[in-house]
Amino acid sequence: MAEVRLVDIEKRYGNFLAVPQQSLTIEDGEFLVLLGPSGCGKTTTMRMIAGLEEITSGDIQIAGERINDKPPKDRDIAMVFQNYGLYPHMTVRQNIEYPLKLRGVDKAARTKRVQEMADKVELGALLDRRPSELSGGQRQRVALARAIVRTPKIFLMDEPLSNLDAKLRVTMRAELKHLHHELGVTTVYVTHDQMEAMTLASRVAVMREGRIVQLDTPKKIYAEPANLFVAGFIGSPSMNLVDGAVRNGMFRAEGIEVPVSLADREGVVIGIRPEELEIAGDASASINGKLYALELTGDSTLVTLRSGQTMLCARGPADFEAPIDAPCHLTPKPGARIHLFDRASGQRLDGTRH
Numbered sequence: 001m002a003e004v005r006l007v008d009i010e011k012r013y014g015n016f017l018a019v020p021q022q023s024l025t026i027e028d029g030e031f032l033v034l035l036g037p038s039g040c041g042k043t044t045t046m047r048m049i050a051g052l053e054e055i056t057s058g059d060i061q062i063a064g065e066r067i068n069d070k071p072p073k074d075r076d077i078a079m080v081f082q083n084y085g086l087y088p089h090m091t092v093r094q095n096i097e098y099p100l101k102l103r104g105v106d107k108a109a110r111t112k113r114v115q116e117m118a119d120k121v122e123l124g125a126l127l128d129r130r131p132s133e134l135s136g137g138q139r140q141r142v143a144l145a146r147a148i149v150r151t152p153k154i155f156l157m158d159e160p161l162s163n164l165d166a167k168l169r170v171t172m173r174a175e176l177k178h179l180h181h182e183l184g185v186t187t188v189y190v191t192h193d194q195m196e197a198m199t200l201a202s203r204v205a206v207m208r209e210g211r212i213v214q215l216d217t218p219k220k221i222y223a224e225p226a227n228l229f230v231a232g233f234i235g236s237p238s239m240n241l242v243d244g245a246v247r248n249g250m251f252r253a254e255g256i257e258v259p260v261s262l263a264d265r266e267g268v269v270i271g272i273r274p275e276e277l278e279i280a281g282d283a284s285a286s287i288n289g290k291l292y293a294l295e296l297t298g299d300s301t302l303v304t305l306r307s308g309q310t311m312l313c314a315r316g317p318a319d320f321e322a323p324i325d326a327p328c329h330l331t332p333k334p335g336a337r338i339h340l341f342d343r344a345s346g347q348r349l350d351g352t353r354h
């Protein structure tokens with residue numbers, strides 16, 4: 001177990017700045033998720049920690065020791081690569097067994113452990129196949145099993161579930177969560193699935209263009225996104241974000257009037273999550289428009305309202321029905337969080353309760 005500290009690390013590929021100077025401390029035993037869109041520097045950050053990518057400047061410390069010049073094999077890190085990185089000439093069994101063999105674990109213990117891991121990732125019947133004889137999702141599970149077959153100082157997992165079907169992904173997510181609870185190994189986990197980030201992380205680092213734009217618990221990131229980027233990225237369906245202005249304690253945009261506690265100001269974006277809006281009668285509504293679409297999700301109905309150029313989505317009851325283009329009225333639920341952002345900078349201005 002170990003704390004991982006990145007101090008002012010920077011990565012350039014030629015002239016291209018992939019990760020600008022940044023610092024991050026991953027606490028001992030923490031499950032830290034790097035979340036961000038494609039190309040934002042997640043894999044690069046992981047590979048720098050693993051020692052597979054040279055850092056252009058800065059320091060990396062593991063358990064207080066500067067390890068910049070330590071070769072990957074001496075860092076005691078187990079990694080799941082985004083592209084699996086399996087040994088093609090080895091069978092599934094040999095792939096999973098390999099880290100144990102390297103460390104001189106005896107044959108009987110190895111065999112038992114490999115079988116346990118293969119069962120955990122539901123590959124028990126495929127142990128004698130080679131990677132080329134497996135589907136993408138099966139290969140990914142071999143990579144996962146190979147990483148978790150022993151207890152390292154640090155786990156680095158780069159999109160380890162991205163190729164699994166929805167059901168298996170949920171099962172494996174629970175396995176990983178349990179494993180982390182059992183072993184308490186410091187884990188850095190990359191995903192662009194925000195649901196995975198929310199459910200697994202002790203803290204989430206939301207990245208954009210190489211920079212961490214918010215680092216916080218999943219709860220805090222959901223409840224108080226620091227800027228428009230995070231607000232739009234976390235939550236499904238996304239937070240409704242509408243441009244307008246505040247005058248006399250009222251946020252106004254076409255078809256929208258919501259009381260807020262903010263001084264008069266132009267260039268304000270209001271943010272309200274779909275689950276915090278409810279369908280209202282016209283007299284009490286603060287958002288008025290026409291019904292644009294209804295989507296039944298099973299346990300609820302997503303109600304999209306259109307007002308001028310603006311679309312807003314509310315999560316309504318499963319049995320809600322109305323004709324498309326009929327007048328539609330929404331209002332924030334009592335106690336709903338109203339988020340306010342500055343249009344120009346994208347930064348959070350304030351939050352109020354409805």
Ligand SMILES: Nc1ncnc2c1ncn2[C@@H]1O[C@H](COP(=O)(O)OP(=O)(O)OP(=O)(O)O)[C@@H](O)[C@H]1O
Nearest residue numbers: 013016018037038039040041042043044045082192
């Ligand atoms: N060897 C390389 N040479 C030049 N540029 C690179 C190299 N590797 C990565 N990059 C660039 O660095 C940036 C970050 O890449 P990285 O692989 O870290 O992204 P990522 O966040 O892991 O994305 P994804 O979600 O698609 O895996 C990208 O713009 C990428 O094109």
Ligand SMILES: [Mg+2]
Nearest residue numbers: 042043044082
């Ligand atoms: Mg990547």
